[in-house]
Amino acid sequence: MTSLARADALPPELSATPKPGVVTVETKSGAFNFASDPGETLLYAGLRSGLTLPHECATGTCGTCRARVMSGEVEICWDAAPGAAKLKRDKGDVLMCQARALGDCVLRVPSEVAQKPVRHQIPAHRTGIVENVRRLTPDVTRFEVALSEPMDFDAGQFVVVEAPGLEGARAYSMVNYGPGADRIELVVKRKPGGGFGDWLFDGGAAEGARIKLFGPLGRATFHPEENRNLLMIAGGSGIAGMMSILARAAAHDYFRDRKGYVFFGVRTLADGFYLEQFARSLRDGHGNLEVTLAISNEDVGSDARHPDHPDVKLATGFVHEVAGQAMVGRYEDVMAYVAGPPPMVDGALRTLIAQGGLSPSSIRYDKFG
Ligand SMILES: Cc1cc2nc3c(=O)[nH]c(=O)nc-3n(C[C@H](O)[C@H](O)[C@H](O)COP(=O)(O)OP(=O)(O)OC[C@H]3O[C@@H](n4cnc5c(N)ncnc54)[C@H](O)[C@@H]3O)c2cc1C
Ligand code: FES
Secondary structure (H helix, E strand, C coil): CEEEEECCCCCCCCCCCCCCEEEEEEECCEEEEEEECCCCEHHHHHHHCCECCCCCCCCCCCCCCEEEEEEEEEEECCCCCHHHCCCCHHHCEEEHHHEEEEEEEEEECCCCCCECCCCCCCCEEEEEEEEEEEEEECCEEEEEEEEEEEECCCECCEEEEECCCCCCCEEEECCCCCCCEEEEEEEEECCCCCHHHHHHHCCCCCCCCEEEEEEEECCCCECHHHCCEEEEEEEHHHHHHHHHHHHHHHHCCHHHCCCEEEEEEECCHHHCCCHHHHHHHHHCCCCCEEEEEEECCCCCCCCEECCCCCCCEEEECCHHHHHHHHCCCCCCCEEEEEEECHHHHHHHHHHHHHHCCCCHHHEEEEECC
16 A cells, blocks of 8 residues: 655654664665664664665655655655645655655666775764854854764755754755864854744754754765865855865865865855855965955955955955856866855856866766755
8 A cells, every 4th residue: 555644644642653763775786775763864764774766856845756656655744845846646646855764665766876895984863962053144044963872974964953943854965074083163154934944043042952963965066086176166155065075175185186176155245154264274275276256245356455354355246257258278187076056056057067068977067054
């Protein structure tokens, strides 16, 4: 039997109780089984077991984790998830990141899936304590999470976070980098009316709070051994993962031999942050690293420099346009990283492919929405 239940549609006395279940996924590369804990989404259970199930945002927005329920019963956590808009619900299609097994079930996933051969960096559930919450600009806050278990992750990866009393999970990219990290730094740009932003920015509830995390996740990762020049284009808090990449590059003295170009888009000069960290990276960059703050809502003139950090260049315009102009003739052997709001990411991808001639395999990106 195939049946879907919406978690928020049933009165509590009739609501189905999540049970541990064995999930079978039929994929283009064969069938796999994994155990799913009560209350755990199908995606997290599968990833935790080492399967490379398709996903991007892991939080219900992108639609990449589509699967069809062939038998068994699942519960839908967030019926209004934007990523579910195009699902064929009458055929049993669900988002694996927004569905939980209510017992044994069989899913069909229309892609190649593999079992990771080693346990290294397989995502896992953790908890953590929020510490050192600090405002960087009026609408950007950074904080640290002291993790219950150390976590290995690649520079450029993210975790999904559940805050107490808040429905659903949000994805945030690590700012720091370090093997076996027992603490991560995250940075959040406040979205008007956003649940996590309100929780973090208002009333001091966040400092000292215990949160749930799942990760690491994400494929927009930097690996020094690939030995490419690095182009990073970030809008707002999209700079988080780029800071992690810069931290990893610094540990390898990467810019001794390779070029790096960072374009960081904000609305006004006062919206810029992490400038001291950029100044330090530039000092250690052997003249091979450039950082440009692209300002969209103010005219900073031409050939301008940041008043407090003169090694940081300033340019007027949207970050993908600024990057497109500055990178003409400099795309050779480049691996590009892009992160930020979806329209900015889409604009950057068009620039990189149409103007830069980069192939999709030379571009790694995260859309924050
Ligand atoms: C890969 C990735 C990395 C990201 N990294 C960062 C980062 O480093 N910094 C940053 O500021 N932002 C980042 N984002 C965006 C971030 O995840 C949030 O979307 C953003 O902070 C707004 O969250 P909010 O709670 O304030 O807004 P809200 O509008 O309340 O929620 C936004 C998101 O929360 C989830 N959500 C909301 N309601 C529900 C519900 N009822 N049930 C289930 N889920 C729900 C959905 O994913 C939704 O899109 C990233 C996004 C992605 C996909
Ligand atoms: S991974 Fe599930 S909707 Fe994005």
